Amino acid sequence: MANATPERILVVDDHPLVRDGLRSLLAVTFEHCDILEAAGVEEAATVLASHGDCDLVLLDLNMPDATRLSGLVQLREAFPMVPVLMVSGSFDRALVQEALSAGAAGFLPKSMKRDGIVNALHMVMAGEIYIPDTGLEETPASAEEAQIRTRIDSLTPQQKVVLHHLVHGRLNKQIAHDLDVSLTTVKAHVSAILQKLGVFSRTQAVILANRVHFD
Template sequence: MEEFTAPDRVLIVDDHSLVRDGLRSIFDDTFPDCEILEADCLESALQVLSASGDVDLMLLDLNIPDVSHLSGLERLRDDFPATPVVMVSGVCDRNVVRDALAAGAAGFVPKSLKRAAIVDALQQVLSGEIYMPELEVDDTQAAEEDLIRARIDSLTPQQRVVLGHLVAGRLNKQIAYELDVSMTTVKAHVSAILQKMNVFSRTQAVIMAGKVGFRG
C-alpha cells in the first residue's frame, strides 16, 4: 500500500447513531486531529457540505432513508468528483459491491469488518487505492473484472480510443497527432477517463485496462 495522507475533515453519513459513533471512534483513535462531520441522510449531508465546505473523505451508508440504491453515491460523486466516497453497508453481496464500485465508490466497507480491517480499508482509500472487501476467491477476481469493464463501458467512443492510445504508451502530443485534435482536447479526454475509471493517474488507468485485456 502506498503512503497516505491523514484526513483533516471527514463526513460520516448514516441514519444509525450507533454506526456513526462507532466510525467516529475509529477516526478519533486513528486520526486524532481529524474533524468529524456527521449527517443522518443525504439531504443533511449536502447541507453540511454546503455550510462547511469540502472534506477529504466521505463514508456513506448504502441504505439511508432518502436515497434509492446508489443514487446518494451518484449525487455526491457528481457534486464532489474529487472527494473519495466509501460505501458502508451491512450487505456484502458481490453484485452490490460491483455496482457501487462501478458507480464511482472508492471502497466498499462491510459493517461486519473488524475494527483493524476498517482502519486498513480507510488507509488504502486515503492512499489513492480502491478498497474491495474479501469475497470468495473466484468472486473477487470476477467482481474486479466486472467493475473494470463497467467503467470502460461508461467511456464515450472517443474516450475509449484515447484510452487505447494510453495503453499503447503514447504521449498526449502523439495522440493529438494521431487523432488530428488539439492537445487541449486530448487532455480533456484523459481527465474524463481518469474520473470515470475512478483513478488518479494515467498509469493506474493503463494497469486497470490491462487487467481485462483492453487494447482500444
C-alpha cells in the first residue's frame, strides 16, 4: 500500500485552513503529487471536468452547496471512476454505512491522528475501502443481511458502480459504453464482484444486492 503514488488529488472543503492542512499532509505523504483545491461541490465538478484524471477526491461532508451526502452522489454520478473519500468532523455508524452505500471510497474522521490518516489514504489508493472504527453497536439487522452489506462494502467504488449497472439490467457492453472503459475492464470488475460477494453468477449478485436495497 505504501507504494501507491497518486499523480493528482482534489481537496474539497469550504474552510481554507482545512484545505491547507490537508494539502500539507498530502504533500508529505505523496511526493510529487499535484494537489488541487475546491471550496464547493460545484467548483469541484468544474475542476474534475478539467482534470478528469484525478486519482482521488477528499470531500468534506458539510459543504455549503450540498446537503448531507448529496455532494458525494453528485460527484459519483458525474465522475464514477474517480474515488471519493468522505471527510468529516463528526460521524456515526449509520452515516458511514450510508456514505459507503452511496459509493464513497471510505470515511475519514478529522479527529484521527496523522499516522491514521496517512494509513487510510494509502489503503484507498491501493483500491481498498477505509472504514473507521465507530465504537458503536450496529443497528439491528438480520445476520444474513449484515453479511451481505459487509461484502458489498468490500467492493471498490468502481465495482459498486458496475454493480449498480448490473442491478439495473445493463449488459457488459452497455456498461463499458456508459463508463467509457473497455469491455475487458468491465469483465474484470464483474469477476471481482462475484468473487467478493461469494456468488457464481450475475443473477445471484443482483439478488443479494436487492436483498439490502442496494441501488
